[in-house]
Amino acid sequence: MEINTSEQLAAVVKNAVQQQKITDMHTHLFSPNFDSLLHRGVDELLTYHYLVAEVMRWSDLPIEIFWQLTKSAQADHIWQKLFIEHSPVSEACRGVLTTLQGFGIDLRSRDLDAFRQIYAQYDAYSQVDKVLELAGVDHVVMTNDPFDEEERGIWLSGTKPDPRFHAALRLDPLLNDYAANKDKLHAWGYQVEDVWGEQTVREISRFLQDWIVRMNPLYMAVSLPPDFAFPEDSDRSRIIEHCILPVSRGKSIPFAMMIGVTRAVNPALRSAGDSLDKASLEPLAYMLRTYPHNKFMTTYLSRENQHELCVLGRKFRNLFVFGCWWFLNSPALIEEVTRMRFELLGLSVTPQHSDARVLDQLIYKWKHSKEIISMILLEKYKDILRTGWVLDCTEIERDVADLLHNNFWRFLDKSDRILS
Ligand code: REL
Ligand code: ZN
Structure with a gap:
């Protein structure tokens, strides 16, 4: 159906965003059979x-x-x-x-x-059904940490997530605190050595591969501080270069980097005590340039980094730009960041993820974000209609499906998940 009036346009955009099932590509939620890990x-x-x-x-x-x-x-x-x-x-x-x-x-x-x-x-199962329905979410990507004792036990016992929940192999302890976690790798049978060398590369890679088999993750992920540098003389840089990137390429599992968090600025507040700072985008640019056959997913925490990230997105198609992370997940900033992304990258991004830590939060995170995404889409469609371009409502539905669902699965090459 061709769109002729701005009232019609507003109704079509609102309805398309409202109806579109969402793939939430980064949360801290767990499948209902993961016991007390799912908070609700x-x-x-x-x-x-x-x-x-x-x-x-x-x-x-x-x-x-x-x-x-x-x-x-x-x-x-x-x-x-x-x-x-x-x-x-x-x-x-x-x-x-x-x-x-x-x-x-x-x-x-x-x-x-x-x-x-x-x-x-409600029990965990009925609440998951109800909340996913209310939030309009059909796929949820978890954050899965093999260094977390409780979670590790669940995976090792052979538990598989509900099919709507997908794993993301989270590697913060390995990359951000290798010295403190080396002994754990040893205790689990990975013969990493004190001095960096071939054997350590092999053993860390084996660790990654074992967890890939166990979790079937959609991507590997890490959060990184504002002073993240690559390449550099550090365990983190060596592990990324010699283990993560080869495994990521070999297994076709993208590497997601969430950059800009300063952990424990006020440690007494525990998880509430983290903050942020601006980062340099040079390490990311280096990676995108040096590893064109690797896929990277990236979001930054500081508002100041968003413009540079969009510009980098224009240069490298192996970069997937996603979400308004954490302190950016606030209406004024979602609006600014989303508008800028649409203007610089068109509709080739995933504008938002929920980062929900509590199941029920899916309801508000998505309701609030969808209102803003709708508003900006409407503004952008109006702009092009004024040039004489004609839009069909199926094109708008296609675009919205890309933003909230398909772009993510397409980047992962999971054609069976792409909605037509
Ligand atoms: O994935 C992360 O590192 C962050 O999103 C979390 O650590 C953070 O606490 C989260 O709740 C933010 O929304
Ligand atoms: Zn998170």
């Missing part, structure tokens, strides 16, 4: 580390005392300080409200215990 429900929503950081700005409680409280007492405290004593307008607070509303909860009562009871009716 009101207390988890309220104790999200974004809100821990925010509550400490109002609370008189020392952080050490806060950590000694039970999870529900922490949630009560956050509710009281951030929702009752002040209006919950921050993005993380608003997210809780959108999520509860989306779950069918009437917020007027402000009665946390009543909200808890509503959630208590």
